[in-house]
Amino acid sequence: MATETLAGAGAAGGDTNNKVSSENCAEEKLRWTLSDFDIGKPLGRGKFGHVYLAREKKSNHIVALKVLFKSQLKQSQVEHQLRREVEIQSHLRNPNILRLYGYFYDQTRVYLILEYAAKGELYKELQKCKYFSEKRAATYVASLARALIYCHGKHVIHRDIKPENLLIGAQGELKIADFGWSVHTFNRRRTMCGTLDYLPPEMVESVEHDASVDIWSLGVLCYEFLYGMPPFEAKEHSDTYRRIVKVDLKFPPKPIVSASAKDLISQMLVKDSSLRLPLHKLLEHPWIVQNADPSGIYRG
Numbered sequence: 001m002a003t004e005t006l007a008g009a010g011a012a013g014g015d016t017n018n019k020v021s022s023e024n025c026a027e028e029k030l031r032w033t034l035s036d037f038d039i040g041k042p043l044g045r046g047k048f049g050h051v052y053l054a055r056e057k058k059s060n061h062i063v064a065l066k067v068l069f070k071s072q073l074k075q076s077q078v079e080h081q082l083r084r085e086v087e088i089q090s091h092l093r094n095p096n097i098l099r100l101y102g103y104f105y106d107q108t109r110v111y112l113i114l115e116y117a118a119k120g121e122l123y124k125e126l127q128k129c130k131y132f133s134e135k136r137a138a139t140y141v142a143s144l145a146r147a148l149i150y151c152h153g154k155h156v157i158h159r160d161i162k163p164e165n166l167l168i169g170a171q172g173e174l175k176i177a178d179f180g181w182s183v184h185t186f187n188r189r190r191t192m193c194g195t196l197d198y199l200p201p202e203m204v205e206s207v208e209h210d211a212s213v214d215i216w217s218l219g220v221l222c223y224e225f226l227y228g229m230p231p232f233e234a235k236e237h238s239d240t241y242r243r244i245v246k247v248d249l250k251f252p253p254k255p256i257v258s259a260s261a262k263d264l265i266s267q268m269l270v271k272d273s274s275l276r277l278p279l280h281k282l283l284e285h286p287w288i289v290q291n292a293d294p295s296g297i298y299r300g
Contacts (some may be wrong), residue, residue: 096147117167138291219268
């Protein structure tokens with residue numbers, strides 16, 4: 001993968017607040033190599049490689065090192081997608097977005113140097129709890145809304161908001177971790193991407209989409225936080241597609257969820273993308289105002 005070192009924000013982090021990208025690093029180290037890191041325990045595995053806890057030797061800064069195999073990236077024809085993901089994520093600075101400090105590569109692998117989210121995967125936490133309290137769900141949804149407002153302000157559409165792409169930081173704050181399907185755009189798009197249960201009607205029907213796809217996904221996520229399953233789940237893929245297109249939204253009797261939460265979800269899961277509740281209005285919704293911790297940190 002013939003990728004160059006990203007100037008500033010890429011290889012050296014471009015942010016003097018981070019120990020990894022201290023002045024020493026920025027001036028002396030335009031390129032990292034594997035020998036610059038002590039590798040620790042595995043944190044997880046993905047489709048194209050593994051993630052390890054690591055320490056940058058010079059600064060002692062703890063990071064997550066994502067190791068991707070070039071052969072697998074090439075086989076799946078996702079090199080361009082990875083390049084775009086790195087380019088987008090390395091330039092984002094938001095407390096609810098996982099930092100990408102930089103990357104390097106050798107003959108067989110590509111290494112991404114990522115912020116370490118100490119409390120792990122949100123997906124596992126949701127599985128453990130089955131569903132979240134309204135206060136917890138609202139805190140997370142508000143945090144993600146703020147992060148998406150920031151992304152959209154930079155013309156970045158995420159396009160794959162789901163529990164598997166979210167991590168929990170040391171303080172309990174939520175972080176968007178995966179930008180594999182994200183795109184930097186000033187125009188409407190046609191590509192179908194993301195995950196079936198979270199796809200908006202316009203993607204299912206292969207019509208143009210814009211940043212409001214992220215509002216739909218956030219609505220699906222809010223529902224899953226509160227009920228423990230996505231709203232349009234069905235046994236067959238074809239039935240899920242049909243339910244999405246019809247917006248066949250049903251609220252089960254258990255667990256008990258407030259009318260205010262259902263109202264917010266109903267305003268986000270609207271077929272006409274132009275009529276979905278804008279994210280800045282979401283932050284003013286009574287359910288968010290009454291339940292979300294303004295700090296963005298759920299304190300259990």
